[in-house]
Amino acid sequence: MKKRYAAAINEALHEEMERDERVILFGEDVEASMFGDTAGLLDRFGRRRVRNTPISEQTLAGMAVGAAAAGYRPVLHLMFGNFVYTAMDAIGNQMARIRLMTGGQMTLPLTVIAVYGGGRSSAAQHSDAPHPVLMNLGGINVAMPANPADGKGLLKAAIRDDNPCFFLEAGGRGAEMGEVPDGEHIVPFGAASVLREGKDATLVAIGTMVKHARVAADNLAAAGIEVDLIDPRTMVPLDYATILASVEKTGRLVVVDEARDSCSAASQICAVVAGQAFSALKAGPARVTVPDVSLPYAPVAEKSLIPNPQRIEARVRALIG
Amino acid sequence: MKKRYAAAINEALHEEMERDERVILFGEDVEASMFGDTAGLLDRFGRRRVRNTPISEQTLAGMAVGAAAAGYRPVLHLMFGNFVYTAMDAIGNQMARIRLMTGGQMTLPLTVIAVYGGGRSSAAQHSDAPHPVLMNLGGINVAMPANPADGKGLLKAAIRDDNPCFFLEAGGRGAEMGEVPDGEHIVPFGAASVLREGKDATLVAIGTMVKHARVAADNLAAAGIEVDLIDPRTMVPLDYATILASVEKTGRLVVVDEARDSCSAASQICAVVAGQAFSALKAGPARVTVPDVSLPYAPVAEKSLIPNPQRIEARVRALIG
Amino acid sequence: MTKTNLPGPAPDQQRAMLRTMKLIRAMESRLSQDSLQGLLPGTVHLYIGQEAVAAGVCAHLKDDDKITSTHRGHGHFLAKGGSPAAMMAEIHGKDTGVCRGMGGSMHVADVSKGILGANGIVAGGMAIATGAALAAQLDGKGGVAVAFFGDGAANEGVFMENLNIAAVWNLPLIFMCENNGYGEFTPAHTVTAGRLIDRARAFGMPCHEVDGNDADAVWATAAIAVERARAGEGPSYIEAATYRIHGHFEAEAVMLKKPYRPAEEIEEWRGRDPIAAYVARLTEAGVVTPEDAAGLDEEFAEVVEKAVADAQAAPLPSNDLAASLMFTNRTVEVMA
Amino acid sequence: MTKTNLPGPAPDQQRAMLRTMKLIRAMESRLSQDSLQGLLPGTVHLYIGQEAVAAGVCAHLKDDDKITSTHRGHGHFLAKGGSPAAMMAEIHGKDTGVCRGMGGSMHVADVSKGILGANGIVAGGMAIATGAALAAQLDGKGGVAVAFFGDGAANEGVFMENLNIAAVWNLPLIFMCENNGYGEFTPAHTVTAGRLIDRARAFGMPCHEVDGNDADAVWATAAIAVERARAGEGPSYIEAATYRIHGHFEAEAVMLKKPYRPAEEIEEWRGRDPIAAYVARLTEAGVVTPEDAAGLDEEFAEVVEKAVADAQAAPLPSNDLAASLMFTNRTVEVMA
Ligand SMILES: Cc1ncc(C[n+]2csc(CCOP(=O)(O)OP(=O)(O)O)c2C)c(N)n1
Ligand SMILES: Cc1ncc(C[n+]2csc(CCOP(=O)(O)OP(=O)(O)O)c2C)c(N)n1
Ligand SMILES: [Mg+2]
Numbered sequence A, B: 001m002k003k004r005y006a007a008a009i010n011e012a013l014h015e016e017m018e019r020d021e022r023v024i025l026f027g028e029d030v031e032a033s034m035f036g037d038t039a040g041l042l043d044r045f046g047r048r049r050v051r052n053t054p055i056s057e058q059t060l061a062g063m064a065v066g067a068a069a070a071g072y073r074p075v076l077h078l079m080f081g082n083f084v085y086t087a088m089d090a091i092g093n094q095m096a097r098i099r100l101m102t103g104g105q106m107t108l109p110l111t112v113i114a115v116y117g118g119g120r121s122s123a124a125q126h127s128d129a130p131h132p133v134l135m136n137l138g139g140i141n142v143a144m145p146a147n148p149a150d151g152k153g154l155l156k157a158a159i160r161d162d163n164p165c166f167f168l169e170a171g172g173r174g175a176e177m178g179e180v181p182d183g184e185h186i187v188p189f190g191a192a193s194v195l196r197e198g199k200d201a202t203l204v205a206i207g208t209m210v211k212h213a214r215v216a217a218d219n220l221a222a223a224g225i226e227v228d229l230i231d232p233r234t235m236v237p238l239d240y241a242t243i244l245a246s247v248e249k250t251g252r253l254v255v256v257d258e259a260r261d262s263c264s265a266a267s268q269i270c271a272v273v274a275g276q277a278f279s280a281l282k283a284g285p286a287r288v289t290v291p292d293v294s295l296p297y298a299p300v301a302e303k304s305l306i307p308n309p310q311r312i313e314a315r316v317r318a319l320i321g
Numbered sequence C, D: 001m002t003k004t005n006l007p008g009p010a011p012d013q014q015r016a017m018l019r020t021m022k023l024i025r026a027m028e029s030r031l032s033q034d035s036l037q038g039l040l041p042g043t044v045h046l047y048i049g050q051e052a053v054a055a056g057v058c059a060h061l062k063d064d065d066k067i068t069s070t071h072r073g074h075g076h077f078l079a080k081g082g083s084p085a086a087m088m089a090e091i092h093g094k095d096t097g098v099c100r101g102m103g104g105s106m107h108v109a110d111v112s113k114g115i116l117g118a119n120g121i122v123a124g125g126m127a128i129a130t131g132a133a134l135a136a137q138l139d140g141k142g143g144v145a146v147a148f149f150g151d152g153a154a155n156e157g158v159f160m161e162n163l164n165i166a167a168v169w170n171l172p173l174i175f176m177c178e179n180n181g182y183g184e185f186t187p188a189h190t191v192t193a194g195r196l197i198d199r200a201r202a203f204g205m206p207c208h209e210v211d212g213n214d215a216d217a218v219w220a221t222a223a224i225a226v227e228r229a230r231a232g233e234g235p236s237y238i239e240a241a242t243y244r245i246h247g248h249f250e251a252e253a254v255m256l257k258k259p260y261r262p263a264e265e266i267e268e269w270r271g272r273d274p275i276a277a278y279v280a281r282l283t284e285a286g287v288v289t290p291e292d293a294a295g296l297d298e299e300f301a302e303v304v305e306k307a308v309a310d311a312q313a314a315p316l317p318s319n320d321l322a323a324s325l326m327f328t329n330r331t332v333e334v335m336a
């Protein structure tokens, strides 16, 4: 059945809270639910398990660790991706480290939801894509669903996972429709999806960028250039095998990422592919990313910095030469 | 004259505070100075300009922004690299963004000092190398001096720079000696130093890793393998030109970085080189990094995870084949 | 509550505050319309109903004094002397904007006027104000910094950190809390233990409560705190009770499934509109005539009209601008 | 100060607390020696002088109750039932350590005993305790969580955030502040405005001050707070005045250029040693004999000796261990 992105996510939360009463949800304004993803949960599950919180991100993230260590499966809605920085001590110094530091004693089945990405004139404090920072921390799984089905399936997987999982929602995409399988639908972490097959190049697109990459791939196909279009779906763990196999076939790689370029996921993927599939490569792997700037408010200026179908298409064409 | 690393840094602070009374210093225990880098400054410059602070990292970093915006040149000693996470909201949402958000009105001549890296059984909350996170933020300069001379010269440059600069001190290296030029000594940001020249491979080593890379390069030379050894010295801005020119000559690249591998500086450099110097490459660019783990306390286990001369040497040899 | 039998503002000062409030209201009423009609790029958080706080506090400040503001920052910007035209252009995302279109509504700033910026991070401006207060203390010229923030921001831990540092170092800083009863869509009392003012009291600084819809009362209270700061006697905390008549942001009626505040509550506060009440008081006292008040409305209607027209006609910022603004001395390049 | 005319511990409980304190002291005295001789991999922050706090509080806790601790965490670990041998092996960095050598002194934890870990981040454990208290509230079985922290940690903003959330949600949580007068090498009064207890009071929870060197007084105060938490009546704050006799960490004498605390101050507090005083009190009251006390010293000397010998003989953790422990269900691989 076709569903909106936010609705699919909301459905996953309903189903998992129904299934397991140790799943609890808290965050700022989860009751009013600006994004619609947590709508209705308070009415359904009550104020014991669904809690509006004070504006105290650092503590909320630390509490998720504590509640998980004590046997619950907390879901924290952190609102915007930039607030990952606000809560970073609890994330980078506790959540990501504490399992190792306790010699594996502590198991942390927790999920953190945050909405990331630009394109809506929200300016520099509400537009970051924080996945590269999370990837560098180690110890945290990171999902970046690009469509309603993956939104539902990855969130259910995250909630059932015994490890800390970030679930990064594509900003401004809440109303987009997509087919969501009926019944129980779970998407495992670490399994990329191949959205299109082609022999000429491998196009990897992350989260928000999948949509643009699809358009680019369609345009390229119309011009006779066929690409493998790969959506990794989770950045940790990252399905390098699928990407490498594709590059072995195509010999060319373009990675599209809404992160700033330096130390981006795109750079990571290009580095690994350059290291592991060098002999298969016919051209240097290419990145289409945001330059190392803060996103501006002015819409045209902002859009010009975020990868778009034209830039992606041009990059693939340049590679093929 | 030969000086210790911490002493060279201390000298830079003395000289810059002497030179410009708008340079001020604050941080936790800058008076007692566990690392020796801020020793004597309070006695010399008094409690107006040198202040021990409460343990409030988030606010200290925000205050550096405010004091800089109001015309001072604050130097904040943040103690350990992991506390970058503790202060991350002020760093990632304010320090890195506010100049752009104000349309360039706000100029932030501030410096943040932090000691990073493992190898001393300090365990996972005191051993991180946070430079990839800082690089991804954009808007922040990052220096990683590997020796006393660069320690002095880069810190003086950072303090005089009109932009936010992180000055990351190599952990556990405070007592190491090195030649420091007499008199005014400033090392510009964005200029790599080439420590050794050779035709067979380009070895880039970052901060703490330069020492190990030197040993590896010496060993390789003894076996007839000559490398260009490059210390980028600053990660933002990063002197890609020097690295690219070297790779054009050697055709091979190994980057050594104490960061966790995913979205590391090593990955960034490999990605850029693979993209820009592909036709010069004889082999895939290689990374020697820390795997995506938290560093353990147990010394042998910890050391096994941090790049060492043997691993570096092996990687270069493998590339040359 | 600080009683209005404190020394109050002189008639000139009252007229100036009325001007400030009317200017803010005129600007924001237009922003509200334009936002609902989809004419603005981003979202806007309006200060309508809280104008007396910015007006009463900023009346005491000079250009050299610093303020930091919040996501709800238009009022503070204008009250501290920011240009209406430059703000309007900013919110329209134009190159002529006070931040060249890079910041928008949530980031209006004019450093030359001591406005260190509205801020999209709740409580994010506070430490910046503390840093500016440290600078003012070092300057030793009697400068002061004011951190404006909301009841919601008072639950961010940095609030306490800043209270502590300001108190320990005796900084010339004013913590100006605008308690409007809500953070986004959550009533403050459901997420706030105890009274906010007691948090500040724990740090041993003078603490004042004031009716945030009474410009004279705010003025009188701020006078005490500003004087204290200028005299080198340290920080103060002021808490103003007020209300966001328009709610959290203009899009909320569309975005939310159901109302989160009682209609009667909104009506009650509309009845306590700080500007209407002030006009009544000043007219009664003969400080202004009804014609004066109407004249201000006309004057600002024109200001707004022109600001909007100019903003609409203004050029967009170039696509290269952001890359050139990140650092003072270089343009960010992309390493493809 | 909470007076000792509160209902106090029974003789059995007193003997148990004396055991706890003596065990901690015996373990740490050895750690001090071994650290100064360079026999331990990392640094150690010793609890010597503060033992009465951990003993008095943990006497009320069951294995299901949760605590979070600090960088100075050996005392809390042992008082809450952690194994001395497993702790010693941990600090030696061995595979038999309670954290398999992965955490070391700053991270001793035993989840099966409700010890959610010492923590190297100042104030880092607090929110973890709050989360555990939330879990206990949801469990509805009268469980309680205790966050141990220092005077220095009380200047981290998260302190206030946690006080607020615990109070708003009425969580079964105890904020156990050990005010030992210093954070590292900085005297607390130079970086702390007002009194810490007033910060907690602002959130409307019961607040107690107690002599942290008097185990009975701590016991009596903790009894009230624990009972309140178990009864679902919400959080409390306790502040214990105490002293770190050994200073911040064992390396400080070597690392610092000059002393940061007066010799007389150290001597004065040595004179108020919580264990010596307790032995005197219990002997006087006939609860223990001098021989009992000496017997404990002998017993623990053996425990320590064996713990050290076992730790020395134990195997190192394998170099692959860290990669296998990051996640529950996979080993971290390196993509070369
Ligand atoms: C760190 C952070 N957390 C959450 C938000 C989302 N947010 C924006 S405004 C707001 C409420 C702020 O309430 P208050 O401080 O009372 O200010 P008011 O809106 O009432 O003026 C929230 C939660 C944010 N912008 N920054
Ligand atoms: C976030 C953070 N900042 C700074 C430090 C460095 N540090 C370690 S212990 C300490 C002092 C803590 O003082 P207090 O809370 O009083 O505990 P005590 O050492 O007195 O037991 C500091 C500043 C740290 N570990 N974590
Ligand atoms: Mg509010």
Ligand SMILES: [Mg+2]
Pocket: D150, D151, D152, D178, D179, D180, D181, D182, D183, D184
């Ligand atoms: Mg202390």
